[in-house]
Amino acid sequence: MVTPPSLIPSSPIRVLIVDDSPSIRTILNLMLSDLPDIQVVGNAVHGAEAVRMTLRLKPDLITMDIRMPVMDGLEATNQIMRVHPTPIIVVANSVYEADYNIAFKALEAGALTVIEKPYGLLTKNYDVVRDQLISTVRTMAGIKVLSRNKAAFSANNIGPMTAMLYSLFTHRVRVVAIAASTGGPPVLKYIFDNLPGDFSIPIVVVQHVLDAFAQGMADWLNSTSPLSITTAFDQDRLISGKVYLAPGGNHLTVAPGGILRLVSSPPVRGHRPSANLLYESVAKTFGKDAIGIILTGMGEDGVEGLQTLGKTGAHIIAQSEESSVVFGMPKVAIESGTVDEILSPAEIVTRLIKLHTHSLSVNK
Numbered sequence: 001m002v003t004p005p006s007l008i009p010s011s012p013i014r015v016l017i018v019d020d021s022p023s024i025r026t027i028l029n030l031m032l033s034d035l036p037d038i039q040v041v042g043n044a045v046h047g048a049e050a051v052r053m054t055l056r057l058k059p060d061l062i063t064m065d066i067r068m069p070v071m072d073g074l075e076a077t078n079q080i081m082r083v084h085p086t087p088i089i090v091v092a093n094s095v096y097e098a099d100y101n102i103a104f105k106a107l108e109a110g111a112l113t114v115i116e117k118p119y120g121l122l123t124k125n126y127d128v129v130r131d132q133l134i135s136t137v138r139t140m141a142g143i144k145v146l147s148r149n150k151a152a153f154s155a156n157n158i159g160p161m162t163a164m165l166y167s168l169f170t171h172r173v174r175v176v177a178i179a180a181s182t183g184g185p186p187v188l189k190y191i192f193d194n195l196p197g198d199f200s201i202p203i204v205v206v207q208h209v210l211d212a213f214a215q216g217m218a219d220w221l222n223s224t225s226p227l228s229i230t231t232a233f234d235q236d237r238l239i240s241g242k243v244y245l246a247p248g249g250n251h252l253t254v255a256p257g258g259i260l261r262l263v264s265s266p267p268v269r270g271h272r273p274s275a276n277l278l279y280e281s282v283a284k285t286f287g288k289d290a291i292g293i294i295l296t297g298m299g300e301d302g303v304e305g306l307q308t309l310g311k312t313g314a315h316i317i318a319q320s321e322e323s324s325v326v327f328g329m330p331k332v333a334i335e336s337g338t339v340d341e342i343l344s345p346a347e348i349v350t351r352l353i354k355l356h357t358h359s360l361s362v363n364k
Contacts, residue, residue, distance in 0.1 A: 012036070012037055012038055012039040013037060013038045013039065013060045013061060013137060013138065013141040014039050014041045014057070014060045014061070015032060015038060015040050015059055015060065015061050015063065015137060015141075016040075016041060016042045016043075016044060016053055016054060016057060016059040016061070016062045016063070017029065017032075017040060017042070017044070017062075017063050018043075018044040018045075018046075018047070018050040018062060018063060018064050018065055018068075018073070019043075019044075019045070019063075019068070020045050020046055020065060020067075020068040020069060023120075024065070024091075024117065024118065025043050025045075027118045027120070027121060028040075028063060028091070028118070028133070029043070030121070031118070031129075031130045031133050031134065032133070032134065035134065037138065038137060038138070041057050042057050042059070045068070046068040046069050046070040046071055046076075047068055047071030047072055047075055047076030047079075048070045048071040048076070049070075050062065050064070050071075050076045050080070051071075051076055051079045051083070054080050054083075054084050054086055055083065055084055058084070059086060060086075060141045061086065061087045061088070061089065061137055062086055062087070062089070063089050063091050063133075063137075064076060064077060064088050064089065064090050064091065064106065064111065065091055065092075065117075066090065066091075066093070066102045066103055066106070067102070072102065073090060073103075073106055074102050074105050074109060077106045077109045077110060077111050078109045078110075080110075081109055081110035085110065085145045086145065087112055087140045087143050088106070088110070088111040088112060088145075089111070089112060089113055089115055089133075089136055089137065089140055090103045090106045090111050090113070090114040091114075091115055091116075091117050092114050092116070092117055092213075093116075093117050094116050094117075094210075094212035094216065100213060100216030100217075100219075100220065101216075101219075101220055101223075103213075103216075104185055104189075104216070104217060104220040105220075107183075107185050107186050108185075108186045108189065112140045112143060112145070112182055112183070112325065113136060113182060113209075114209070114210070114213055115129075115132050115133060115136050115210060116129055116132065116210060116212045116213075117129075118130070118133075132210065139298065140182075143182075143325070143326060171288070171289060172358075172359050173201055173289060173290065173291055173315075173355050173358075173359060174201070174202075174258075174286050174289040174290065175202050175203070175204060175254065175258075175282060175285075175286050175289070175290050176201055176202070176203045176204070176290070176291045177203075177204050177205075177254075177279055177282045177290060177291070177292050177293070177309070178191075178203060178205045178293045178294075178295065179205070179206045179207075179275030179278065179279070179293070179294050179295065179297070179301065179302040179329070180205075180207050180208070180295035180296060180297050181207070181208040181296070181297025181301065181326070181328075181329060182208075182296060182297050182298050182325055182326045182328075183295075183296035183297065183324060183325025184207050184208070184295050184296055184297055185207065185217055185220075185221070187295050187296060187319065187323075187345050188207060188221060188295070189220075189221055189224070189225075190345045190346075190349075191345055191348055191349055191352070192221055192225040192227050192229060192243060193224050193225050194346075194349045195225075195226070195227055195349060195352060195353065195356070196226065196353065197226030197227065197241075198241060199226075199227060199240075199352070199356050200240045200241055200356050200359040200360055201355065201356060201359055202239060202240055202241065202242055202244070202258070203227075203242070203243040203244070204232070204238075204244050204246075204254060204260070205244065205245045205246065205252075206246045206252060206273045206274070206275045206278045206302070207245060207246070208271060208273075208297065208301070209248075210248070211248025212248065213248075214231060214245065214247050214248035215231055215248070217245070218230055218231045218245050221243075221245075225243075227241060227242065228242045228243065229242075230242070230243070230244065231244070231246075232245060232246060232247060232252050232260045232262065233247075233260070234260065234261060235260065235261070236260040237258055237259055237260070238254070238258035238259075238260065244260060246273035246278070247262065247273075249264065249272065250262040250263060250264055250272070250273060251263040251264075251265060251268070251272055251273045251274050251277045251278070252273050252277075252278050253281035254281045254282050254285045254286070255281070255285060256285055258285070263277070268301075269301065274301060275294070275301045275302030275329075276301060276302055276303075276304050276305035277305065278302075278305065279292055279302060279305025279306050279308060279309045280304075280305045280308050280309070282309060282314075283305070283308045283309040283311075283312050283314065287312035287313065287314065288312050288314050289314070290309060290312075290314040290315075291314065291315050291316075291317065291352075291355065292305075292309045292310070292314055292315070292316045292317070293316075293317045293318075293319075294306060294316075294317070294318050294319065294329050294330050294333045295319045295324070295329070295330065296319055296323075296324035296325045296326055296327070296328075296329070297326055297328055297329040297330075298326050298329070299328055299329060299332075300328070300329060300332040300333075301329065302329055303329070303332045303333045303336055303338070306333055306336075306338050306339075307336055307338045310338040310340075315341070316333070316338050316339050316340050316341075317339070317340065317341045317342075317343055317351065318330040318333050318334050318339040318341070318342050318343075319342075319343065319344070319345065320342050320343060320344045320347075321342075322344070323344045323345055330342075
């Protein structure tokens with residue numbers, strides 16, 4: 001769906017700020033000022049103006065507010081992705097359910113990520129929020145977004161299974177471990193919305209998202225899925241058909257007996273939660289009785305863990321390039337030689353349903 005070029009262009013990143021609050025616009029402008037590689041080229045006060053200014057200014061990136069008069073951030077994102085696809089960062093309030101629900105719906109519409117809205121110049125987290133904004137702008141401006149291709153999400157049959165794949169059905173799969181980053185939430189939503197309510201395999205997930213939005217993402221995913229989706233708690237025991245998301249600020253691992261452990265150790269290569277730690281713990285606890293899935297995302301978090309998991313005989317699946325917002329993590333996993341199947345989200349659903357059906361027959 002996209003081709004990520006160099007992350008920091010040689011010319012300044014041209015940013016359009018969209019927010020109906022004069023004070024928030026001022027703060028965002030101050031946060032991005034005096035940076036040689038970033039230039040604010042315009043300020044829009046509502047979504048309709050954002051659409052017009054996008055067509056006129058053709059910015060490299062847009063920061064998008066959620067609740068605005070005339071046209072909200074969700075509809076503005078929808079329209080921009082139709083008429084002039086542009087990288088969009090949603091800037092949302094993390095404490096209001098209405099805000100984070102709309103924010104994650106904007107990700108479905110094509111926005112790349114969601115970050116926390118600054119509260120004021122004198123707040124204690126000002127520097128943290130500023131650093132997050134600058135880092136995200138620099139990273140996301142390098143992504144070439146296209147209008148969402150729904151066919152890439154929902155189309156194909158898997159086709160006949162190879163002899164290798166038949167081995168999946170000789171034993172019961174006891175856990176599915178999934179990792180994702182940029183572009184991941186809409187893919188997770190598609191997968192979980194299309195699995196049956198009696199899905200018989202527990203699922204553990206690491207999705208890179210700001211800590212403030214981890215619980216909101218779980219609530220958003222759970223709101224439409226027939227599955228039970230929740231953030232994980234330390235000492236939770238895996239239950240068939242339940243989805244456990246890594247909470248903000250903690251690594252998620254699986255211990256013997258199917259017990260979830262939250263680990264507050266330092267980030268691993270910049271990530272907490274770390275997909276590598278999740279996959280490695282799944283390899284140690286479940287071995288070949290696991291499925292590892294790596295979805296859209298930047299970088300290579302999870303690849304080393306998948307290699308460890310694959311060596312146990314576990315089956316490894318990577319998301320296809322044409323269905324990925326960023327074909328980074330899946331690409332590195334494929335190039336490492338550890339991937340058994342490359343599938344679209346629809347094909348991943350089909351594969352998981354086949355495994356679910358087999359698991360039910362094994363338990364009879």
